Each structure stands twice: as structure tokens, then as C-alpha cells.
Amino acid sequence: MSDEVQPGHVRIRLDLSYDGTDFHGWAKQAGGRRTVQGEVEDALRTVTRSGQAYELTVAGRTDAGVHARGQVAHVDLPREVWAEQSGKLLKRLAGRLPRDVRVWALREAPSGFNARFAAIWRRYAYRVTDNPGGVDPLLRNHVLWHDWPLDVDVMDAAAKSLIGEHDFAAYAKKREGATTIREILDFGVRRGADGIIEIEVRADAFCHNQVRSMVGALLFVGDGHRGVEWPRKVLDAGVRDSAVHVVRPLGLTLEEVAYPADDQLAERQRQARRVRGTVH
Structure with missing residues (x-):
């Protein structure tokens, strides 16, 4: 099984880093606690002016207080939003995000890419x-x-x-x-x-x-x-x-976080999604 990008959407890879000191980890939480995912998703919604929530999938869900220098995530954006925003999205995010989290690169991901399951x-x-x-x-x-x-x-x-x-x-x-x-x-x-x-x-x-x-x-x-x-x-x-x-x-x-060659991404996803067996 691999997740398919919905028609009319494009998968975008984000490379980011953050100082985890004041975050309650990566993943969004109930109760309004400050998280990296929450900050980046809020910034994306604001700078794209779409009013729509875009959910991020991340390579490693870091705990509260843990930092990242080479974190990778992906998000599926409507193709028209990406076409309109791609040239200015990085700079707009830099102006909107708090100083303890930065997005360094945004690019269209190759077919089969999944920030979590395609990582080797x-x-x-x-x-x-x-x-x-x-x-x-x-x-x-x-x-x-x-x-x-x-x-x-x-x-x-x-x-x-x-x-x-x-x-x-x-x-x-x-x-x-x-x-x-x-x-x-x-x-x-x-x-x-x-x-x-x-x-x-x-x-x-x-x-x-x-x-x-x-x-x-x-x-x-x-x-x-x-x-x-x-x-x-x-x-x-x-x-x-x-x-x-x-x-x-x-x-x-x-x-x-490392990924295989583009033509091996889908197979890596399939391998990672299987339940691990016993050690031989």
C-alpha cells in the first residue's frame, strides 16, 4: 500500500529545522500546546491565503524538547495553489514562522515519496x-x-x-x-x-x-x-x-533523514509499511 496524491494536488517536500526547547514536540496536541507541526501548518494556511488546513506528514515525530537540524516533511497542496505560490512561498514562510523553526527548502516531491515511510x-x-x-x-x-x-x-x-x-x-x-x-x-x-x-x-x-x-x-x-x-x-x-x-x-x-533513489521510493514505502517480523 502507498498513499496516492489526490487528483488536482501536488506533493511538496519540506526540509526544516527547529530548536525544540519551547515546543511540546512535533505532533499537534489537544489543549493548545505549542508544537512544531501546529506552527508550520498555521503558517502555511496563512501565507497561501487559502483558509484551508494542510496536514503535514513528518519523517520523525520528535518529542518535547528535542531539536532537529535535518527534519523532512511533506504536504499535499492544490496544484493551483502551488503554481501560484511556489516562487514566493519560502520567503513568505520565513516572514510568518517564529524564530525557533525554519523551512529551508520546498520542492515538488517525486512520485512515491512519503516523508515517513520512504525514509531509509x-x-x-x-x-x-x-x-x-x-x-x-x-x-x-x-x-x-x-x-x-x-x-x-x-x-x-x-x-x-x-x-x-x-x-x-x-x-x-x-x-x-x-x-x-x-x-x-x-x-x-x-x-x-x-x-x-x-x-x-x-x-x-x-x-x-x-x-x-x-x-x-x-x-x-x-x-x-x-x-x-x-x-x-x-x-x-x-x-x-x-x-x-x-x-x-x-x-x-x-x-x-535519508531516502532512496526516486525509482525506489514506492518499494521502500511498501517495505516500511509491512509489520516487522521476528529477528532471525
């Missing part, structure tokens, strides 16, 4: 510092302070032990009817020249709270509270471990 992987980075003095005030909303010294080499080894296709039930908040099987393609930890530790993970998709839970486990390894083998033992046990803490969202950024 998402890459996140979590940033943390163990500087005894704390976090640079200019980075306070983007870097977590860990008040124990961290061994980056041990953390990196522990991260590598989680690469592959596994059932990540031990690191996920279970959702009814959803599988917790995911494939981690890359997982690594490095310290930059500025002393900030970057924990980067790339996977086909992620479960709710999975990245922040895995980071919590790596921090316990890095500061010596657990051994290097512990995160993998937790994974293999298959149940939530009370020692695995879900770290705060402020250090997490969605960096990039």
Missing part, C-alpha cells in the same frame, strides 16, 4: 559534556551536563555492541500494536576538539524514547557505574531495567 534511515546526535564547570551558557539548551568524568572509548565500545537488528524492548517505551524490532546501522561516541561528547546513532527507525534510553545506558558505562558489556546484557534480557535512565531531551537533535 534517520541519524540522531546526542551531545553531552563532562566539563567540571558545566555547560557553555550559549549551548545550555543543546548540551547535557554530566557531572562525572566520562571515558569515551568505553562508551564507544558499548555503543558498537548494540549495532544490528534486535528487539529493543529493553530500551523502548512500548506502544500498543507497535513492534520494538529495529536495525541500528551505526552507533558511535567521540569527543570533539571543544570537549563536547557526541553520541551519534543511525537506524532505519527508532522506538519511542529509544535513543535517550540508550544514551542513559552509555553514560552509566562511561562514568564507571557499569561495565562495558552491560548495555548489551540489558538488550538481550529484553525487559526494561530500572537502572536505564531516559536522559533529558535537550541534548538530542535529529541531524539527517
Whole structure:
């Protein structure tokens, strides 16, 4: 199954970024809470002067406080609206959107494109510092302070032990009817020249709270509270471990979403929509 664009409409890809500090996540919520989806959809409705609501589909539904540098979404617009507005829509959105969310590109998507289901992987980075003095005030909303010294080499080894296709039930908040099987393609930890530790993970998709839970486990390894083998033992046990803490969202950024070649988009959608089976 793939979603067809309705007759008379055109699918538009949006590339955007946002500072998640003051947002209650990506997805619209009841009760008037401020969300990224809500802000962008409101801006679209205003600048197109259509009075019609256009619903966005996003690659990764980030949680409250999580940032994005490389988020991707799509929206289906009436063809006449796109024809009239396409040349000026980007600048109009820049004038209408709040300063903590930006749309960087708008373009007609190829056939078979779906921001969520056609994606082949998402890459996140979590940033943390163990500087005894704390976090640079200019980075306070983007870097977590860990008040124990961290061994980056041990953390990196522990991260590598989680690469592959596994059932990540031990690191996920279970959702009814959803599988917790995911494939981690890359997982690594490095310290930059500025002393900030970057924990980067790339996977086909992620479960709710999975990245922040895995980071919590790596921090316990890095500061010596657990051994290097512990995160993998937790994974293999298959149940939530009370020692695995879900770290705060402020250090997490969605960096990039990747898609296959245009002629493979529809097939990728079909694959992603299938219910994942068991790991062999």
C-alpha cells in the first residue's frame, strides 16, 4: 500500500529545522500546546491565503524538547495553489514562522515519496559534556551536563555492541500494536576538539524514547557505574531495567533523514509499511 496524491494536488517536500526547547514536540496536541507541526501548518494556511488546513506528514515525530537540524516533511497542496505560490512561498514562510523553526527548502516531491515511510534511515546526535564547570551558557539548551568524568572509548565500545537488528524492548517505551524490532546501522561516541561528547546513532527507525534510553545506558558505562558489556546484557534480557535512565531531551537533535533513489521510493514505502517480523 502507498498513499496516492489526490487528483488536482501536488506533493511538496519540506526540509526544516527547529530548536525544540519551547515546543511540546512535533505532533499537534489537544489543549493548545505549542508544537512544531501546529506552527508550520498555521503558517502555511496563512501565507497561501487559502483558509484551508494542510496536514503535514513528518519523517520523525520528535518529542518535547528535542531539536532537529535535518527534519523532512511533506504536504499535499492544490496544484493551483502551488503554481501560484511556489516562487514566493519560502520567503513568505520565513516572514510568518517564529524564530525557533525554519523551512529551508520546498520542492515538488517525486512520485512515491512519503516523508515517513520512504525514509531509509534517520541519524540522531546526542551531545553531552563532562566539563567540571558545566555547560557553555550559549549551548545550555543543546548540551547535557554530566557531572562525572566520562571515558569515551568505553562508551564507544558499548555503543558498537548494540549495532544490528534486535528487539529493543529493553530500551523502548512500548506502544500498543507497535513492534520494538529495529536495525541500528551505526552507533558511535567521540569527543570533539571543544570537549563536547557526541553520541551519534543511525537506524532505519527508532522506538519511542529509544535513543535517550540508550544514551542513559552509555553514560552509566562511561562514568564507571557499569561495565562495558552491560548495555548489551540489558538488550538481550529484553525487559526494561530500572537502572536505564531516559536522559533529558535537550541534548538530542535529529541531524539527517535519508531516502532512496526516486525509482525506489514506492518499494521502500511498501517495505516500511509491512509489520516487522521476528529477528532471525
